[in-house]
Amino acid sequence: MLKGLSDKLRESLEKLARLGLVDTSAVEDLVRDIQRSLISADVDVELVFQLSENIRKRSFEKIPAGLSRKEHVIKVVYEELTKILGEKKSEIELKPKKILLVGLFGSGKTSTAGKLARFYQKKGLKPAMICCDVVRPAAYEQLEQLAHKIDVPFFGIKAEKDSSKVLKDSMSKARADVLIVDSSGRSALDKDLINEIKKLNDILKGQTDAKQIDARSASGDFASVGYERILVIPADIGQAAREQANAFHTALGITDVIVTKMDATAKGGGALTACYETGAKVKFISVGETPEDLELYDPEKFVARLIGFPDLETLLEKARAVVDEKKAEKIIKGDFDLDDFYSQIESMQKMGPVSQMLDMMGMGKLGAKVPGGLDVQEAKMKKWKFIIQSMTPEEKANPDIINSSRVARIANGSGCKEPEVRELVANYNKVKKMMKKISPAKLKRGGLGGIFKQFGNMM
Numbered sequence: 001m002l003k004g005l006s007d008k009l010r011e012s013l014e015k016l017a018r019l020g021l022v023d024t025s026a027v028e029d030l031v032r033d034i035q036r037s038l039i040s041a042d043v044d045v046e047l048v049f050q051l052s053e054n055i056r057k058r059s060f061e062k063i064p065a066g067l068s069r070k071e072h073v074i075k076v077v078y079e080e081l082t083k084i085l086g087e088k089k090s091e092i093e094l095k096p097k098k099i100l101l102v103g104l105f106g107s108g109k110t111s112t113a114g115k116l117a118r119f120y121q122k123k124g125l126k127p128a129m130i131c132c133d134v135v136r137p138a139a140y141e142q143l144e145q146l147a148h149k150i151d152v153p154f155f156g157i158k159a160e161k162d163s164s165k166v167l168k169d170s171m172s173k174a175r176a177d178v179l180i181v182d183s184s185g186r187s188a189l190d191k192d193l194i195n196e197i198k199k200l201n202d203i204l205k206g207q208t209d210a211k212q213i214d215a216r217s218a219s220g221d222f223a224s225v226g227y228e229r230i231l232v233i234p235a236d237i238g239q240a241a242r243e244q245a246n247a248f249h250t251a252l253g254i255t256d257v258i259v260t261k262m263d264a265t266a267k268g269g270g271a272l273t274a275c276y277e278t279g280a281k282v283k284f285i286s287v288g289e290t291p292e293d294l295e296l297y298d299p300e301k302f303v304a305r306l307i308g309f310p311d312l313e314t315l316l317e318k319a320r321a322v323v324d325e326k327k328a329e330k331i332i333k334g335d336f337d338l339d340d341f342y343s344q345i346e347s348m349q350k351m352g353p354v355s356q357m358l359d360m361m362g363m364g365k366l367g368a369k370v371p372g373g374l375d376v377q378e379a380k381m382k383k384w385k386f387i388i389q390s391m392t393p394e395e396k397a398n399p400d401i402i403n404s405s406r407v408a409r410i411a412n413g414s415g416c417k418e419p420e421v422r423e424l425v426a427n428y429n430k431v432k433k434m435m436k437k438i439s440p441a442k443l444k445r446g447g448l449g450g451i452f453k454q455f456g457n458m459m
Contacts, residue, residue, distance in 0.1 A: 005037055008037035030077070031055055041269030044270065044273060059073045085299045086282055092283070095177075095226065098204050098226070099230055100200060100229050100252075101180065101182055101232055108234055110143050112258055116180055116284075118152075119284075128155065130170040131166070132182060133184045136184065156170060164203060171203075183196070184196060204227055228255045230256045231257045231280070235260065238271070239274075244274070245257065245274040256283040257274070257282045259297070263288055283296070337397045338399060342384055345381055383416050387414045387421055389414065
């Protein structure tokens with residue numbers, strides 16, 4: 001995410017860190033570098049100048065005990081970036097609620113509805129989705145397919161052009177803790193769109209004809225539960241996000257924002273800072289195409305990763321969701337076969353790209369040192385599954401018996417080349433040897449965090 005911005009900010013701070021003396025001139029150079037980086041990422045110019053002035057003023061205030069001037073300046077940059085990118089994360093209330101998703105055409109509302117439903121589903125709540133997008137062709141079918149994919153109730157009226165009618169009918173049938181409403185979008189924020197979403201807003205607030213709707217959630221009347229109005233903004237629209245945020249906020253009183261397409265653009269700064277003036281916080285960011293690719297947005301963690309500070313907490317949250325603890329324990333002890341080895345690789349792949357995990361460990365630059373690049377290495381690992389499946393149980397349990405004739409047979413059976421089979425076995429032996437070197441005492445004290453830190457020290 002925002003790799004270009006991240007690289008530039010890290011270079012600026014590393015340049016400062018190499019200086020023997022941090023004076024006014026050094027801070028001014030740093031500020032100019034940061035200005036160029038933020039403006040190229042589509043952050044509003046006025047906001048950039050405000051941040052710049054704050055860095056200049058705070059860099060030479062009284063230094064807190066235990067910090068050098070250099071460390072203090074880096075801390076100031078971190079805090080000021082965090083401030084314009086949201087300052088504090090939004091609170092997520094895990095209780096019954098209604099959610100209206102609004103945004104322009106192409107913002108990603110429909111896929112976001114599925115991701116939100118999956119998020120609350122994993123938290124133990126019962127979501128349902130309503131298709132009130134009566135403008136975009138195939139919107140009904142897309143949301144229906146998403147609902148089926150994650151096993152969530154779906155409501156709507158196919159071919160109906162009155163979104164208010166769809167909402168009232170669907171609310172009368174829905175039984176859910178979290179009701180997610182996907183509204184229509186337009187290519188521009190026009191009068192028709194504003195009127196339509198205002199009508200939906202009135203119904204969801206319990207006004208107009210909705211007072212007569214006898215709809216019940218799993219915990220009570222829909223009219224009595226919480227109500228969130230979430231604006232969905234794509235990261236690639238840059239500074240235009242500010243105008244959208246203000247317009248939707250004026251019309252509805254936006255409570256939260258979700259930024260989509262964060263994985264596909266280098267110019268997401270404008271979208272992330274768009275809500276600075278409205279007061280509505282970015283609650284989630286979308287980082288991929290699957291229903292699982294929705295992250296809670298935490299400005300402090302986001303900025304930490306942006307400038308190269310470790311974010312082990314988020315990494316561990318991802319690991320706990322996918323790692324088989326019993327198999328992980330075998331890996332830790334160095335007592336594992338090739339099936340166990342690949343099982344853990346698959347678990348790591350579910351956590352996201354290796355580059356993302358390295359960033360969370362504060363080791364993003366390491367990827368550039370990997371022969372062929374991380375993409376090449378990840379492609380190799382995908383082949384390993386077929387190689388392992390072509391082995392006999394004896395070969396998986398004891399790869400030392402794999403001689404030249406066995407390598408040839410395995411390569412032929414998996415559709416891979418012989419050097420790829422040998423590379424897999426070599427990597428397996430390397431990891432096994434490495435795990436036996438890791439201090440058990442450190443692992444016991446640090447748990448999964450200790451494992452990641454030990455891997456970080458060895459890479």
